[in-house]
Amino acid sequence: MADPEVQRIVQAVSESRKYRSVAPRLIAHLAELEVSKSRRFREAVKEVKNRLHQTVGAYVEETPDYDVWLARLQAADTPDARRAVCLDLLGAHASSHERLNILPTFYETLLGDLPPIRSVIDVACGLNPLAIPWMPLAKDAHYVAIDALDDLAIFLEEALPLFGVSSRALSDDVTLTAPIGTFDVALIIKAIPCLQQIDRSTGSRLLKDLDAACIVVSYPVRSLGGNDKGMRDAYAASFMNLIGAFDWRIERFDFADELAFRVFKTPRVPEA
Known part of the structure; x- marks a missing residue:
């Protein structure tokens, strides 16, 4: 009890x-x-x-009217119209708003050269699933979105099928246990610093326990106020500390407004 x-x-x-x-x-x-x-x-x-x-609270100024959001997405009857609505909605969340300038190339750069992506797990997703129109996914892709907010999960459960993917959205505490399942790609987009406010071990545990061929991890490079406080170097060092004990292949990507890594759980190839 x-x-x-x-x-x-x-x-x-x-x-x-x-x-x-x-x-x-x-x-x-x-x-x-x-x-x-x-x-x-x-x-x-x-x-x-x-x-x-x-x-969770610092990233959204006020609770969105998800019924209105869903109606707008449903009324968008062409891919271009739906993308325009998604851009507007993504701007409502501080984290995804910072990515708008690089969105056209962000996911293409990180995912475009991978084998066909038929399954994705988006951990602590926020509004990131609304960027699906910019993700190079297979036509039969299955997308699982997990966040800490019940109302967001309900909205995503209804909205994601509009993007042509089979999907599941749910609310949960991912600092307790990693999501179960095998996926082509796991996304942890600017989430680790927030999750580690709850449990400092969350980052390394998620990386260890997620069963995905490729894990994409990203970090902010500016504060919510827009200040550059050496965050790129600090988070790069923090990430390398998280994965230091694992013999994995790591690739780094420096975007203007975000720092990202790809993790492949295969042994590093020794240098010649």
Whole structure:
């Protein structure tokens, strides 16, 4: 049976308008961490909300009207019209907004030379699945999107079939367990810094446990305020530290507005 104090914290946080759509499993995880520190109730609720702001709340200024978004996508009756709507919607999320200038080349560069991509897992996805029109996927591709927000998952579950893929969208706490399944590509797009606000081991564990032929990991290179604080070098060093213990093949891609890596879980080829 769940700890009554954990349940009390979960209820208090869930009643907040800003966090009522967060997956209960994630709120419970954070509540358990605070209870383990013997925090008082009000202090624990405040700390859980702070952690949620760092991981999900800071990237969207206000809760989207997903019904309106879905209606706009459904009304877009040509690929170009649908792309135009997607660009507008992607701009509503701070993380995906930063990628708009490089979107035409971002996924083509990272995915275009891979074998046919028939399955994708998008971890802590945010609005990233709305970039499917720019991804070079096989016609029969299956796309799984996982995020911490229930309402976002419901929206994506209805929206993704409009892009010609079979799909599944769900809300969950990926800091507890890695998604199960075998995939051609796993996307962890600018998510590791946020996830590690909850658990510092999340990045290395996801990389280790995800079963994908290619894992694409990316990082921001500027703060939410647009400042360059040496983030590119810092995150590059952080990523190499995450994978340092594994004998994997790593490829680095430097975009103007993002740093990305491809991970292939095959041994590095020794230099001649």
